[in-house]
Every structure is written in structure tokens, then in C-alpha cells.
Amino acid sequence: EVQLVESGGGLVQPGGSLRLSCTASGFTFSDYWMSWVRQAPGKGLEGVANIKQDGSEKYYVDSVKGRFTISRDNAKNSLYLQMNSLRAEDTAVYYCTRPLSTVTTVSEYWGQGTLVTVSS
Amino acid sequence: SYEMTQPPSVSVSPGQTASITCSGDKLGDKYVSWYQQKPGQSPVLVIYQDRKRPSGIPERFSGSNSGNTATLTISGTQAMDEADYYCQTWDSSAVVFGGGTKVTVL
Numbered sequence: 001e002v003q004l005v006e007s008g009g010g011l012v013q014p015g016g017s018l019r020l021s022c023t024a025s026g027f028t029f030s031d032y033w034m035s036w037v038r039q040a041p042g043k044g045l046e047g048v049a050n051i052k053q054d055g056s057e058k059y060y061v062d063s064v065k066g067r068f069t070i071s072r073d074n075a076k077n078s079l080y081l082q083m084n085s086l087r088a089e090d091t092a093v094y095y096c097t098r099p100l101s102t103v104t105t106v107s108e109y110w111g112q113g114t115l116v117t118v119s120s
Numbered sequence: 121s122y123e124m125t126q127p128p129s130v131s132v133s134p135g136q137t138a139s140i141t142c143s144g145d146k147l148g149d150k151y152v153s154w155y156q157q158k159p160g161q162s163p164v165l166v167i168y169q170d171r172k173r174p175s176g177i178p179e180r181f182s183g184s185n186s187g188n189t190a191t192l193t194i195s196g197t198q199a200m201d202e203a204d205y206y207c208q209t210w211d212s213s214a215v216v217f218g219g220g221t222k223v224t225v226l
Binding site: 035037044045046047050059061062095100104105106107108110111112113 | 121151153155157162163164165168169174204206208210213214215216217218219220
């Protein structure tokens, strides 16, 4: 059974940093692109970042470029999102997602999400 | 940046057909996916590559995409289909979601 478990969310002050983790199980992690998607309270979905199987390609939404870094450790079956210079508008539930196959990036599996709150 | 527009809400009677549109420039040239999200839950993929259904998704969910508009159709809508629905595509390696449509089954 595919499982994605996010952790690392919490309350942080504006300008602060946070590192999210996603631990994957039930599949060969290194075979898949992985993504982070977020959802602000009461709002819609927003793709944040995604990373190729070997980490050689990474893509970010414009609003987080230069502040967020996506990475992965295939030996630990883990995906990460380092978030720096956090702003109030980064407040959201952050989901880790896996595609439905190794040759696509369409997110089929989603974690339960971890809440990040940026507030003073 | 690429944008997709969805109606904020759609209402449908039980057993009837609900159609949810997603509009974007030359959207028909891209692949579109659709997600269902119920309150307090993570999204669920219901359609990918315009019209394909993942395993476990009922046949009453179907999709199409042509010109500037993609459409998710729910035939024989059930009360359990009441949820928010989001279209999604890719543009220049960026994931793009529509604003979402709340489907209410009256």
C-alpha cells in the first residue's frame, strides 16, 4: 500500500524557516517524480515544487523561487521542502504527492498534509 | 503565467448530470486532470489525460478536452459526489490548478 506521511509543519514567524519532510513507503521511491502541493485555508490547490527521480531537475512556482528548495534522499525514501523567508501568504496545508506511474507527473497519491502557519 | 478558470459552483439534482468546465488558452493542446476534494480530506484523482479514469473511480465520471475548454461530467450524480473539483494541467513544467468548483447535490 502506498503511503506518504508528511511532517515538520507548525507555527513560524514571518521571515523564519521550516523544513518539511515526507516519508514514503509501499513503492520504489526512486522510480517516481515527487511533488509538493499546498492549499491555503479555504482556498484552492497550488503546485509548489516537483523533483525528478534522481534530483537532477527541479521546478518551482514563481512565488517560492529563491525561498524554497525541494530535495530528496532516495536511500531514506524521503522528500523534503526547505522553506526560508516565510511569509503570511505561505500559510497552508502542504501535501506530498506521488504520480500514478513512473512516466507521468499526474499526482495520484497524496499524503494527509501538514499545516504551516506563518504568523507573529 | 498560465491560468485556468472554473465556475465557483454548480448545483445538480440527484441522478442528474453535472458538468464542470475549465477554460484556458488552447487548453485542448494540453493534458488535463481532475481532482475531487471533500471537506477535511486530501484530493482524489478522478480523471487524467483528459478522459482516463484511475482504478477505482466510478464510470459515472468522464472527461473531455477540446479547444479552450475541458469538461468533467458526472452522470447519475450521487450525494457522495458533493465536493470541490479542481482541474489541473502543466505549463512550462509548472503545475497549474484551476480555482475549483463546488458541486452541490440538492
